[in-house]
Amino acid sequence: MGGSLAAIESGYMKRALVESNARRMAAIESGERVVVGVNAFTESERSPLESDAAAVLSVPESAEREQIERLRAHRSRRDAAEVSAALRALRESVQSGQNVMPASIRCAHAGVTTGEWAALLREIFGEYRPPTGIDSAVPPARIAALEPIRKRVDEISERLGRRLRVLIGKPGLDGHSSGAEQIALCAREAGFEVVYEGIRLTADEIVRAAQQEGVHLIGLSILSGSHATLVPSVLERARVPVVVGGIIPEEDARALRARGVAAVYTPKDFEVSRIVAEMAEIAAQAHGVA
Amino acid sequence: LTAEAVRSQAEQLAKRIAARDPEAISAALDAVEDAREAALPRQLALLSALARGTPESHAIVGLTGPPGAGKSTLAAALIRHWVRAGSGVGMVAIDPSSTRSGGALLGDRVRIRVDAGAPVFVRSLAARDQLGGLAPAARAAAAVLRAAFPWTLVETVGVGQSEIDVASLADSVVLVLQPGSGDTLQFMKAGILEIPDLFVVHKWDLGAPAERARSDLEAVLGLLGRPGGSWLPPVIGASAQTGVGLEELVLQIGRHQEHLAAGAERSARRSAARTAWALELFTRRYGSFGLEQLGGGEAARAFAGSAPGSALEVFSALATRAGLERSPRPGSSRAAARRTS
Numbered sequence: 001m002g003g004s005l006a007a008i009e010s011g012y013m014k015r016a017l018v019e020s021n022a023r024r025m026a027a028i029e030s031g032e033r034v035v036v037g038v039n040a041f042t043e044s045e046r047s048p049l050e051s052d053a054a055a056v057l058s059v060p061e062s063a064e065r066e067q068i069e070r071l072r073a074h075r076s077r078r079d080a081a082e083v084s085a086a087l088r089a090l091r092e093s094v095q096s097g098q099n100v101m102p103a104s105i106r107c108a109h110a111g112v113t114t115g116e117w118a119a120l121l122r123e124i125f126g127e128y129r130p131p132t133g134i135d136s137a138v139p140p141a142r143i144a145a146l147e148p149i150r151k152r153v154d155e156i157s158e159r160l161g162r163r164l165r166v167l168i169g170k171p172g173l174d175g176h177s178s179g180a181e182q183i184a185l186c187a188r189e190a191g192f193e194v195v196y197e198g199i200r201l202t203a204d205e206i207v208r209a210a211q212q213e214g215v216h217l218i219g220l221s222i223l224s225g226s227h228a229t230l231v232p233s234v235l236e237r238a239r240v241p242v243v244v245g246g247i248i249p250e251e252d253a254r255a256l257r258a259r260g261v262a263a264v265y266t267p268k269d270f271e272v273s274r275i276v277a278e279m280a281e282i283a284a285q286a287h288g289v290a
Numbered sequence: 291l292t293a294e295a296v297r298s299q300a301e302q303l304a305k306r307i308a309a310r311d312p313e314a315i316s317a318a319l320d321a322v323e324d325a326r327e328a329a330l331p332r333q334l335a336l337l338s339a340l341a342r343g344t345p346e347s348h349a350i351v352g353l354t355g356p357p358g359a360g361k362s363t364l365a366a367a368l369i370r371h372w373v374r375a376g377s378g379v380g381m382v383a384i385d386p387s388s389t390r391s392g393g394a395l396l397g398d399r400v401r402i403r404v405d406a407g408a409p410v411f412v413r414s415l416a417a418r419d420q421l422g423g424l425a426p427a428a429r430a431a432a433a434v435l436r437a438a439f440p441w442t443l444v445e446t447v448g449v450g451q452s453e454i455d456v457a458s459l460a461d462s463v464v465l466v467l468q469p470g471s472g473d474t475l476q477f478m479k480a481g482i483l484e485i486p487d488l489f490v491v492h493k494w495d496l497g498a499p500a501e502r503a504r505s506d507l508e509a510v511l512g513l514l515g516r517p518g519g520s521w522l523p524p525v526i527g528a529s530a531q532t533g534v535g536l537e538e539l540v541l542q543i544g545r546h547q548e549h550l551a552a553g554a555e556r557s558a559r560r561s562a563a564r565t566a567w568a569l570e571l572f573t574r575r576y577g578s579f580g581l582e583q584l585g586g587g588e589a590a591r592a593f594a595g596s597a598p599g600s601a602l603e604v605f606s607a608l609a610t611r612a613g614l615e616r617s618p619r620p621g622s623s624r625a626a627a628r629r630t631s
Binding site for chain 2: 127129134153184188189192193194195196198202205208212
């Protein structure tokens, strides 16, 4: 196989993770595997996070503006000539294949920001997009539940004139992609055409991909807690229904639905095939072929 | 809607596509993929309007090769190059990952990273089967993108049928091979050496195996012999990783375009592509029965080759000549939707 690095680059590692989790989710869904609190003994006390508003620290919206002001002030205080000289030295050491650490330390002393430093490396090296693992993942022998969904997806596709198509997007910085992967994999098995580009996308990239690919539905997966800002930035510009999955408190879920999100799913919704079936219906409704 | 209204709507949409309005391009790509019988008049009007407005110089470049040869990363590098040079680029990425359920994972975009706001439009299509080949709407999708952009890339997967398929719609065919994988041998065995216009031995940074692959290929191509004055397909060592050979590839694609435009070959290729498209639409809908009505495949091809207009107009002419109505038959839209999978 060529070692760990080669196994990561070829997608083997990621594929094995996706397949293993797909088997696990299918077993939980069929009841073959019991997980307390998920598919058994689900009754519980009210979460302290929900009963006490002060238990969750919400970052005020002014924080972003204040940070930008601090950044501006920092940039105006530093020695501009030394900043550009340090960046030039960094560029030279990268391009000539030298150790970039001394040049990076000089950048830090000059007050070069992490963003400027990384932008230069990205410009030269490009941006690594890891394999998503799901293009070649072999799904588990699914529970019978998928058969009626497949029929329904076929039916909706016929009425649409082309195959039902969904974009699964992970906006923002969190890398927790297991949920998005399982939805993508199951949707494909159910007969959807699935566009999935992996983690760390901007709202812009997601909206553009949805438009270029002509999808009937967008599914966003966010586990970083930043759903309140990320979802609206996609929702405002999307021409198709948006569903959201992630760690989303009920109060936030209500707010998202009120803004026009078609459905919100949380880790309590362990039946992946039911979510996919609902996505098909939401798309069918929105496109007038229900 | 009256025929006149359909036509004027199509003209409007075609204008917006020529102006690279992404919403219009997306709507047109959706429309041409629509397998319902009722969608046909609009498709016909749209593709005819586009055909009239598309500059002759706008080219379709087919990019094909076995899985793992690095076609998508090479496509991304080509796209960045053309964008830097001031050109817009469209791309039809044909993904072979479709399953029996009709579902597919369209993952090629992952590797096509461009700056926000760059004039690049990528539409993925699911291939007919896991072995690759064209997607049913590939020709129409390429025609839509070609109306908007000077360069349209069509990426297909496989060795053998995929070159033949992509050659039937592209102006230039680039075959991408990976050294040390046995690809070169497989390609030679497939007996399709005449088809590609350019060869890329990708992952050139691998060194000796890459050089060996190139000399193997050059030796075989040398044996073929070409009539004087015709195009000699160059073999280019390139690496999307290091950027080596990319300038050369871009240059050679440009040279091939000039070569095509200078003689009668470009119009001959485009006319053959139009005929292939019309016949594909016709046989998909009417099968061998339809061909019989036209007096067999050869007669159908000859008629299609001489009929005027866009591919869809030729298709209509074929249907009329065969005496076949284009009204929906029981079960036809069901079958059609399945074919889009």
